[in-house]
Amino acid sequence: AQKVTQAQTEISVVEKEDVTLDCVYETRDTTYYLFWYKQPPSGELVFLIRRNSFDEQNEISGRYSWNFQKSTSSFNFTITASQVVDSAVYFCALSEGEEEGGSEKLVFGKGTKLTVNP
Amino acid sequence: GAGVSQTPSNKVTEKGKYVELRCDPISGHTALYWYRQSLGQGPEFLIYFQGTGAADDSGLPNDRFFAVRPEGSVSTLKIQRTERGDSAMYLCASSLQGAGEQYFGPGTRLTVT
Numbered sequence: 001a002q003k004v005t006q007a008q009t010e011i012s013v014v015e016k017e018d019v020t021l022d023c024v025y026e027t028r029d030t031t032y033y034l035f036w037y038k039q040p041p042s043g044e045l046v047f048l049i050r051r052n053s054f055d056e057q058n059e060i061s062g063r064y065s066w067n068f069q070k071s072t073s074s075f076n077f078t079i080t081a082s083q084v085v086d087s088a089v090y091f092c093a094l095s096e097g098e099e100e101g102g103s104e105k106l107v108f109g110k111g112t113k114l115t116v117n118p
Numbered sequence: 119g120a121g122v123s124q125t126p127s128n129k130v131t132e133k134g135k136y137v138e139l140r141c142d143p144i145s146g147h148t149a150l151y152w153y154r155q156s157l158g159q160g161p162e163f164l165i166y167f168q169g170t171g172a173a174d175d176s177g178l179p180n181d182r183f184f185a186v187r188p189e190g191s192v193s194t195l196k197i198q199r200t201e202r203g204d205s206a207m208y209l210c211a212s213s214l215q216g217a218g219e220q221y222f223g224p225g226t227r228l229t230v231t
Contacts, residue, residue, distance in 0.1 A: 004160075033218050045161070045209065045222035091160050095218065104218055105151065105174060106211075108160030 002027050004094050006109035013082055014117050021077040021112045023092030029053075034068065034075045035093040035106065045091070051075065082116045089113045120144070122223035124210050130229045131200055139195040139226045143212030150193050151220060152185055153209040161209055167193060168215070200230045 003026040013019045025034065036048040049059060051068055059066045063080045079086055093106040123142040131137050143150050148169055153161035163177040167187045175185075182200075187193040197204055207227050211220035 035219075037222075043207070044224045045211075047219055047221060050219050093160075104149070104213070104220075105163040105166050105177070106153075106161070106220060107163070110158075110160050 002032075002094050002096060002107040004092050004107055004109035006092055006112050008112045009110070010113045010115070012115045012117065015084060016081050017116075018078060018080050019082050019114065019116075021079075021090050021092075021114065023075045023077065023109060025073050025075065025092070025094045027094060027096060029096045031096070033095045033104075035095070036066065036075075036077050037091045037093065037108075038088045039091065039111070040088040048077075079114075082114075084116050084118055087114060087116045122210055122212050122221055124208075124223040124226050126226060127224065128227045128229075130231060133200060133202060133230055135200050135230075137197050137200055137228065139197075139208050139228070141193045141195070141210030141212075141223060143191065143193070143210070144221060146214070147212035147221075148190065148215040149213045149220075150187060151211040151213075152193070152195050153211065155207040155209055155225070157206075164195070197228075200228075202230045204228060205230045 005024045032053045034051045038046045038048055056068050065078045067076045089111045091108050091111045093108045095104045095106050125140045150167040152164040154164055155161040165185050166174040170187055170190045182198045185195045207225045209222055209225045211222045213220045
């Protein structure tokens, strides 16, 4: 069974601090995909990144970076030099591959609410 | 281009009534998903369409919930005999076949009084 755990319910930081959001996942499949989404106060989920299980390279996009470690089943997300506009709920999600009838449905964690204070 | 759109943005209904929620996916996206999000929780999967057919409806909570996508584009989520526990944000997402990235609409907030 698939499961995503985001142990941090809420995090509060001061602007310009770096912050890491943790994500731990469980799956029996060898092919799977990991995602991060941002849900700002406006409510609409915004896609940030998709990573497949065969690509463990870390990814950097501007102030955002992701660290994927299969050995610990983790896909952590770091925001460098945080800004007030980064305040949102961040969700980590998992989908299994299409083999054996997988539908690519996303299984989400409960989310981490990040507040960046000026 | 236009993103996923959902109508209405808000729906208030009385317990026992029937409601329909509409989703218009991104043009060309063959895969369409419905999720439900309760306050303080992550979205939970309801149903997945590939084209016109429901490929996975394992997330529908009971037989009061039904969804259609007759022409492989717009989808309607239908809820019969609504209950107060159905109150939630209903999210729709679409993706290119095999691409995996799901793009979400703004959601319909359903309140059952």
